[in-house]
Amino acid sequence: MLKKSLSLAVAAATLLAAAPVLADDVKIGFLADITGPIAGFAPGMVDAANLAITNVNDQGGILGGDTLVSVLADSACDGGAAGPAADRLVNAENVVAIFGGFCSGATIAGANGSAIPGNVVMISPASTAPAVAELDDNDLVFRDVVPDSIQGVKAAELLLAQGTKEVGLTYVNNDYGSGLAGAFADAFVAGGGKVLSNVAHEDGKADYRPEIGQIEASGATTLVIYGYENAGGGAILNQAIEAGSFTQFMGGDGMAGEALLSSRNAADLEGMILTQAAAAAGPSFDALDALTKAAGQDVNGTYVTNSYDAVFLLALAIEKSGAADRNGISAALRDVANAPGEVILPGEWAKAKELIAAGTDINYEGASGTVEFDAVGDVAGAINYFLVEGGAVVNKGLVE
Incomplete structure (x- = not known):
C-alpha cells in the first residue's frame, strides 16, 4: 500500500510541479523526504x-478564488539535499510558504x-x-509535532515505571x-536508571555488529534504538535479534510504521515498545478521518x-494575511491557530x-491535537x- 501511495504522491506532485502556474496560483512548497530513510512514511x-x-x-x-497548488522538492532526509531543494522552492518557484521538512536535519x-533569508514561513x-527550536529564525519556523524533549522524557518514564532500570542505547x-x-x-538517569552503553551509529552500513557488540559488552539486555526502521535502526534491530543478547527492544517514531512487522518475524519483536506523538481524539480527528476515508487515505x-x-494552517494564515506574498504569514499563523476564536475543524474551509472576511477570530483545532504555537x-x-x-502493533494509549 505504501509503495502504491508513494507512486501516486510522487506522480501527483510531479504533475503539479510540471504544470504551468497561472498568475492567480498561490504556491506552497513541499520540502518532503520522499527518498531516504523515512521514505516509508512520506507517501x-x-x-x-x-x-x-x-x-x-x-x-x-484562496484569497477570493485563487487556486492553491503544491510544488514538491525532495530533501531526502539529508541536509545536503535539503539545501538545494529549499533554494529551488524559495528562489526559483517563489513559494509563499513551505510545508516541511520532515527530518530535523533537512528542516534546519x-x-x-x-x-529564513527569504522570509518564508x-x-x-x-x-x-x-x-529546531534553537534556530535564529525570525519567527519563521514552526512545527505541529511534539518535540523530542517531550517524547524522550516520556519514553524514559515509561521504562522506569515498568521496572526497567538499565538500558543500552544507540542513536x-x-x-x-x-x-x-x-x-x-537525561530523563532515565534522573529517574534512577542507568544507561550502560550509549553508542551513535551511521546510516548506510551493512554491518552493525561492532556497535551491537559494544552494547552487549555493557551487560544491557534492553536495547533502545533511536534511528530509522528502513535504514541503520532497522538493520541494528535485525542484527540484534540475530545476536540473541537482548530481551526487550524500544524504539521511537522513526522505528514505527507498517514495515516494522511486514519484513520481520513478529514473534522476534514480541513486547517491543514504540513511542509516538498522540493524535487528537474527538471532533477534529473524526472530521479528518471522514475526509481521508473519502479520499482513500x-x-x-x-x-x-x-x-x-x-x-491547512498555512492556507488559513495566507487567507488571514490577505495577500499571496510572504509578509504577514508568521503573525497570521498564530491568529488562526491559537485561542481565542471560533473553532474550525479540518475541512471547514468555507466556514x-x-x-x-467578517473579521471574526478563528481557532483551528487540529486532528493532530490542539495547535497552540x-x-x-x-x-x-x-x-x-x-x-x-x-503479531500486531497495538496502541496502549497515553504515557501518563
Whole structure:
C-alpha cells in the first residue's frame, strides 16, 4: 500500500510541479523526504498535505478564488539535499510558504539556507529535534509535532515505571537521533536508571555488529534504538535479534510504521515498545478521518494528521494575511491557530473564509491535537506508546 501511495504522491506532485502556474496560483512548497530513510512514511504525509489543498480549492479557493497548488522538492532526509531543494522552492518557484521538512536535519538546512533569508514561513509535521527550536529564525519556523524533549522524557518514564532500570542505547548520528537520545538518557538517569552503553551509529552500513557488540559488552539486555526502521535502526534491530543478547527492544517514531512487522518475524519483536506523538481524539480527528476515508487515505498513518494540519494552517494564515506574498504569514499563523476564536475543524474551509472576511477570530483545532504555537513555534502534546503484541502493533494509549 505504501509503495502504491508513494507512486501516486510522487506522480501527483510531479504533475503539479510540471504544470504551468497561472498568475492567480498561490504556491506552497513541499520540502518532503520522499527518498531516504523515512521514505516509508512520506507517501501518507504528502497525500494528506495535498488533501488539505484539495479541500481548500473545492470550497472556493484562496484569497477570493485563487487556486492553491503544491510544488514538491525532495530533501531526502539529508541536509545536503535539503539545501538545494529549499533554494529551488524559495528562489526559483517563489513559494509563499513551505510545508516541511520532515527530518530535523533537512528542516534546519532548508531554513538556514533559504527559508529564513527569504522570509518564508515553514511548518514541519515531523521534525522533532530540540535543535529546531534553537534556530535564529525570525519567527519563521514552526512545527505541529511534539518535540523530542517531550517524547524522550516520556519514553524514559515509561521504562522506569515498568521496572526497567538499565538500558543500552544507540542513536542515528544526526539532529533527530542525538536530540531524542539525549532527552531520553537525561530523563532515565534522573529517574534512577542507568544507561550502560550509549553508542551513535551511521546510516548506510551493512554491518552493525561492532556497535551491537559494544552494547552487549555493557551487560544491557534492553536495547533502545533511536534511528530509522528502513535504514541503520532497522538493520541494528535485525542484527540484534540475530545476536540473541537482548530481551526487550524500544524504539521511537522513526522505528514505527507498517514495515516494522511486514519484513520481520513478529514473534522476534514480541513486547517491543514504540513511542509516538498522540493524535487528537474527538471532533477534529473524526472530521479528518471522514475526509481521508473519502479520499482513500489512512488517517492513522505516521504523521498524517500533522501533515494535513500543517498545510491547512498555512492556507488559513495566507487567507488571514490577505495577500499571496510572504509578509504577514508568521503573525497570521498564530491568529488562526491559537485561542481565542471560533473553532474550525479540518475541512471547514468555507466556514473559515467567511469568518475571516467578517473579521471574526478563528481557532483551528487540529486532528493532530490542539495547535497552540508558543514563542518558539512549538506545540505541546501527548505521547502514545505502542506494544508489539500477538503479531500486531497495538496502541496502549497515553504515557501518563
